[in-house]
Amino acid sequence: MTWQLAPEAFGTVVATRLRRDYYDEVASRYWKRPATSEEIDQGLANDGVELLTPPTGQFVVGRFGGEAVACGGLLMLDPERAELTRIYLRPAFRGKKGASLLLxxxxxxxxxxxxxxxxxxxxxxxxxxxxxxxxxxxxxIPAYCTGLYVEICYGKDLGRSD
Structure with missing residues (x-):
């Protein structure tokens, strides 16, 4: 089985399902209990995903053996910086190199x-x-934004090969 990753509209059935799974996992881990469907809906409401399309961003979906199991987005913060967001792989597909390919x-x-x-x-x-x-x-890196869930920030110069 192989990975196939490509840009995909954030509103497709597949992309929406992956975004719901992402919010479910991060919210459930944060609250230390399963997130409710209503809480997931609230997380998705007005989350700015519409900006994850060129020229302001991009959304990608990863498939393993044809099954959609990963997603991620990027948002242009300014002409030089892009923020990575909504990076997610379904748990059963972690450890199969998909996260590296997604990044x-x-x-x-x-x-x-x-x-x-x-x-x-x-x-x-x-x-x-x-x-x-x-x-x-x-x-x-020092915090470049604030928010309830912002506890640590990372950065990478895209000119570097590491």
Missing amino acids: ELLESEARLLGASRTVLNTRLDLVEARSLYVRHGYHE
């Missing part, structure tokens, strides 16, 4: 939109994600 594609898409740097924010409890970012050359 590579998002970085490539960021370059196509003119970015020379990517940034992201996450929570401290999302240790798997933090480990992934560090393995791919992301370094802790």
Whole structure:
């Protein structure tokens, strides 16, 4: 089985299902209980996903063996910086190199939109994600934004090969 990753409209049935799964996992981990369908709906409402389309961003979906199991987005913060967001792989497909491929594609898409740097924010409890970012050359940076769930920020110069 192989990975296929490509830009896809955020509103497709597949992309929406992946975005719901993403919110379900991050909210459930944060609250230490299963998120309700209503809470997931609230998380998706007015979340700015409409900006994840050129020229302001991009949304991508990853398929493994034809099954949609991963997604991620990027948002242009300014002409030089793109923020990575909504990075998600279904748990059963982690450890199969999909996250690395997803990051590579998002970085490539960021370059196509003119970015020379990517940034992201996450929570401290999302240790798997933090480990992934560090393995791919992301370094802790000062906070570039604020928010309830912004606990640590990372950045990467897209000109670097690490």
